[in-house]
Every structure is written in C-alpha cells, then in structure tokens.
Amino acid sequence: MVVDALAGKIDLIVTKSVSRFARNTVDSLTTIRKLKEHGVECFFEKENIWTFDGKGELLLTIMSSLAQEESRSISENVTWGHRKRMADGKVSIAYSTFLGYDKGPDGNLVVNKEQAEIVRLIYRKFMEGMAPIGICSKRMVSYRRAGGKNGMNQR
Numbered sequence: 001m002v003v004d005a006l007a008g009k010i011d012l013i014v015t016k017s018v019s020r021f022a023r024n025t026v027d028s029l030t031t032i033r034k035l036k037e038h039g040v041e042c043f044f045e046k047e048n049i050w051t052f053d054g055k056g057e058l059l060l061t062i063m064s065s066l067a068q069e070e071s072r073s074i075s076e077n078v079t080w081g082h083r084k085r086m087a088d089g090k091v092s093i094a095y096s097t098f099l100g101y102d103k104g105p106d107g108n109l110v111v112n113k114e115q116a117e118i119v120r121l122i123y124r125k126f127m128e129g130m131a132p133i134g135i136c137s138k139r140m141v142s143y144r145r146a147g148g149k150n151g152m153n154q155r
Helices: 002-006 025-037 056-087 113-127 132-137
Strands: 012-015 041-044 101-103 109-111 141-146 149-154
Touching: 002 025, 025 041, 025 056, 113 132
Parallel strands: 012 041
Antiparallel strands: 101 109, 141 149
C-alpha cells in the first residue's frame, strides 16, 4: 500500500491504530514522513490522529512509542509463559495433528493404538531406506478427519 501511495495511486491511508501501522517508532515516523513528502495523509482511527495536522507528528511519536513498548511487553510475557510451562514440564501439542497420540484425561499423551500402527509402518519403511518424501508421495498412508475424530487408512 505504501508503494502505491508513493506512486501517487493513493492519497489517504486509514489505519485502525498506530500500533498496526509499523513495528517500531522509527519505522513509523520514517514512513509517515516519506508519505507526507509525496502528499499522502494518514489517519489513525483509534487515536484520531491526522498526519497533516500540526500536532499529528508529535502525537504519532508518543503513540508509536507507547505501542512499541506495549508490543515488547506482550512479547516478554508470552515468552515467559512458554518458558514457565516448559519448566513445569507442560508442553503444548496440537493433538489433532499429532499422529499416534491423543490427549488423555489428565492432559498427558496417550498412545492411540490404531494410529500407532501407521506410525510403525512409516518408521519401518524409513528404516528400509524409503525417504520421507517417498512415503508421502506414494500415498502409503492417508490421514483424514472423520466426524471430528481422527481416522487412519492404509493404502
């Protein structure tokens, strides 16, 4: 969109909020200044900031800094949460696509006996020298979801 605006195809960019415009304050201000030089105005709905307004750049600088700090804080919190769960021995697994296991009543992995046969077949073919791409491309194993439950078919 910025490329089109700089090429004269767009004269107004409406953005939900400052935090959605750029990753950091420097990128935000650099892009806004470049757009202003080409006669392109930006409007930030949440903050009600127009970039052609006299106080627009000052408000934008403040709001961009706050948004950047909020983003950094959220990232740190998420990272801390992942590390804490790992330290507690808890692992996040996409059970619906994790072949051979289901989520047990206690939240731990439980072997799915039907799917375990397919997993053994895959490993056996691999140990016999078949490459993973060969196992997939020859459709030796197909995996489908049936009625909300995982079902396996061997071809």
